[in-house]
Amino acid sequence: MSYQESNKPWWKQLWPWLLISGPAIAVIGCAITIWLAYNLYADVSLHEGIVKQGLKVEQVSK
Known part of the structure; x- marks a missing residue:
């Protein structure tokens, strides 16, 4: 390594x-996974008073 290369600021070095790239990719992947889990697989109401949670379908009493 030459003297000129060792005096570069840290952001100009490889x-x-x-x-930083490894942990940054992991954080981005985690954020995408959380977003997918929250938005795509939310338990929704099928009909009035009937709720599906996973494979279980049950009637909610009022």
Whole structure:
């Protein structure tokens, strides 16, 4: 490594970005997984008073 290359600021070097990229990709993947779980697989009401939770379908008493 030359003297000129060692005096570069940290953001212009390759190694910090390689080290940051792994955890950054994991955080993005986790955020996407949470969004998918919350928005796509929410338990919804089938009819008035009937609720499906997973494979179980039950009638809610009022």
